[in-house]
Amino acid sequence: MLFCFIGLIGLSVSVMAEKLPLDSLYRVLDKEIERSPVYVSRHEARLRTLKNLFKEVVNDDEKYTVSMKIFREYKAYMTDSAILYLNKSIDLAEKMGNVEKVIESKSLLAFQCSTTGMYTESLDILASIPRNKLTKSLIPDYYIAYNHVYNELGYYSQDKPLKDIYRQKSEAYMDTLLHVLNPTTEDYLLKKESRLCNEKRPNEALKVNDLRLRNVLPGTHEYAIVTYYRSQIYVQMKNIEMTKYWLALSAITDIRLAIMDHASLWNLADLLNKEGDVQRSYDYIRFSWGATNHFNARIRRWATSGIVSMIDYSYQQISKKKNQSLLTFIIVVSLLSLLLFAVLVYVSNQRKKLALARNNLKKINDELQILNRQLKETNLNLDESNQQLSVVNDKLSVANHKLNESNRVKEEYIGRFLSLCSLYIDKMDGFRKMVNKKMKNNELTDLFQLTKSLDFRDKELDELYSNFDNAFLHLFPNFVNEFNALLNDENKILLQRNERMTTELRIFALIRLGIDDSSKIAEFLHYSVNTIYNYRARVKNGAIGNRDEFENRVKEIGLPKEG
Numbered sequence: 428m429l430f431c432f433i434g435l436i437g438l439s440v441s442v443m444a445e446k447l448p449l450d451s452l453y454r455v456l457d458k459e460i461e462r463s464p465v466y467v468s469r470h471e472a473r474l475r476t477l478k479n480l481f482k483e484v485v486n487d488d489e490k491y492t493v494s495m496k497i498f499r500e501y502k503a504y505m506t507d508s509a510i511l512y513l514n515k516s517i518d519l520a521e522k523m524g525n526v527e528k529v530i531e532s533k534s535l536l537a538f539q540c541s542t543t544g545m546y547t548e549s550l551d552i553l554a555s556i557p558r559n560k561l562t563k564s565l566i567p568d569y570y571i572a573y574n575h576v577y578n579e580l581g582y583y584s585q586d587k588p589l590k591d592i593y594r595q596k597s598e599a600y601m602d603t604l605l606h607v608l609n610p611t612t613e614d615y616l617l618k619k620e621s622r623l624c625n626e627k628r629p630n631e632a633l634k635v636n637d638l639r640l641r642n643v644l645p646g647t648h649e650y651a652i653v654t655y656y657r658s659q660i661y662v663q664m665k666n667i668e669m670t671k672y673w674l675a676l677s678a679i680t681d682i683r684l685a686i687m688d689h690a691s692l693w694n695l696a697d698l699l700n701k702e703g704d705v706q707r708s709y710d711y712i713r714f715s716w717g718a719t720n721h722f723n724a725r726i727r728r729w730a731t732s733g734i735v736s737m738i739d740y741s742y743q744q745i746s747k748k749k750n751q752s753l754l755t756f757i758i759v760v761s762l763l764s765l766l767l768f769a770v771l772v773y774v775s776n777q778r779k780k781l782a783l784a785r786n787n788l789k790k791i792n793d794e795l796q797i798l799n800r801q802l803k804e805t806n807l808n809l810d811e812s813n814q815q816l817s818v819v820n821d822k823l824s825v826a827n828h829k830l831n832e833s834n835r836v837k838e839e840y841i842g843r844f845l846s847l848c849s850l851y852i853d854k855m856d857g858f859r860k861m862v863n864k865k866m867k868n869n870e871l872t873d874l875f876q877l878t879k880s881l882d883f884r885d886k887e888l889d890e891l892y893s894n895f896d897n898a899f900l901h902l903f904p905n906f907v908n909e910f911n912a913l914l915n916d917e918n919k920i921l922l923q924r925n926e927r928m929t930t931e932l933r934i935f936a937l938i939r940l941g942i943d944d945s946s947k948i949a950e951f952l953h954y955s956v957n958t959i960y961n962y963r964a965r966v967k968n969g970a971i972g973n974r975d976e977f978e979n980r981v982k983e984i985g986l987p988k989e990g
Contacts, residue, residue: 449668452675453707459682460714470685474500491519491528498535503648503688506543506722513539526560534568541576542688544583549576566607567614574600574618598625613639613649620656629663636660651680655691671698678711687722689715854887888953896928899936902985909984910935913977918969931966934959935981943978 459466477500481493494516501509513536520528533552540549553572561569574597581593601618608615616639623632636657643649658673677691692715700708865874900906910932911919920929928936930952937948949959963978970977 449671449675452672452679456675456679456682457710459679460710463682463685463714466683466685470500470504487519487523488525491516491523491525494519495532502539503684503686504722505687506539509539510536510543527562527565530556530560530565531568534565534572537572538568538575541572541579544579546576546580567604570600570604570607571614574604613642616642617656620660624660624663627663629660632660633657633664646680646683648680648684648686651677651684651686651691654680658691658694667698671695674698687718689718689722693719892933893927895933895936899940900928903936903939906936906939906984907932910981913971913980914966914969915971918966930954931962934962935966935978938978939981939984941982 474497477493477497481490481497484490484493494512498509498512498516501512513532516532517529517536520526520532533556537549537552540546540552549572553569553576556569577593577597577600581590581597584590584593601622604618605615605622608618610616616635620632620635620639623629623635636653639653640650640657643653654673654677658670658677661667661669661673674691674695678689678695680686681689681691692711696708696711696715699705699711862874865871907920907922907928911921914920920932922928922932933952934948937943937951942948942951945956945959945963949956952959967974967977
């Protein structure tokens, strides 16, 4: 077990703070906006394939499945079509007499209606669902729909008493959901995060969002939703940079998935407008407004119209300033043209004085030649500096190689460390079971003989050294040859094929790994410190060259040579 801990010696963790790559994200977002027609075309192709399949399928159950797939493709793409295929799903489920599928479709339809601002229709649909027919699997979607419609009503309502009533109902359904949902599901974590945000507890909400973020794959609709909610947490924390960062990631994902129900992009456009980045803000809100119109949800258009107007006003003001600047520029150019004409007249009159200026020009040329010679000397000095810089770069390259080698060694031994820990746990558990069995069978004499013998310890040590030898020679396959190259012929250590390393080789293998303290080496190899010291001294006495530099040369085995 000691070797497991030795593998951890020298490991350290460093945390580097980096500036958020917002400029890079904006460039990616700009390119994705340009490629949006490609993504929309792909999405339309998937829809055509599903619609053709819907026409071909005869079985009502299969037709229902395809209809739900089409709905999910339309859900965040075009709300009218999403509602259309949900209604088709309801008709199919009613035709089959499948109550569960009817309730499933109606719950989703109620949610979709509330998303588009059809609140009355949403509540009517939910009221039509018989509560006594709700199974355990149907309850979450049913309450999620109720929670969503009242949350939307509470958010958009202009009447204060009604707003409070809607929010109370939304919170009541939120409480119910937190009791009926599985705490490990996305729906539960979303509701818990929303509750924490409503209670102004952003730090706790961020921890829940961390869990959600780990459970989704980048590039999915779920990832776009989670990152959007993450940006809203940073809004509460007043961290604008992080808000923009996660909004940009969410917007990029929306565009790549041809999602038209935008929230991230127009929120980002609003922030950029407030910061004065009007041109980028105008480009984003214009694209987002087009997507919102394609989604065709009147509540979304109403929610974004104020921001669109404000950004458009800012853009018009900038355009007006640009036009004023252009007019000023035209006036200045006209004045400069008149001035140029005057200068031409003046130059014409000065031609006669050119002969007198030639002498001065010759003097200037002489001075210029002197400056050219000085410049050449400066270039020579610069060449010398470049050569010195090249030497420094070579040394830096060697240092980087050493660092990479160190990281490789650490990674290898960490892997070995984890494997051995698991192995020893299994062995200890096996030994425990065997002892327990013998005690239960009253085989105390056998147990005493077993624990009295050193065979178990010797076997484990032998396996430990075997693992050490294999791991080390895997990292440094030429170690024995390079080590022998540092010794006189009569002191070389020759190993037969598949022979394990000797004690001397293990000592200097540990030194190569950076463990040069004799007491630690002795503890690992189960020798006395004095014995280790004698081994080291005896090997160094057979070294070629200065024996005091021998161990430093061992530490450089496997590294590139400088120069």
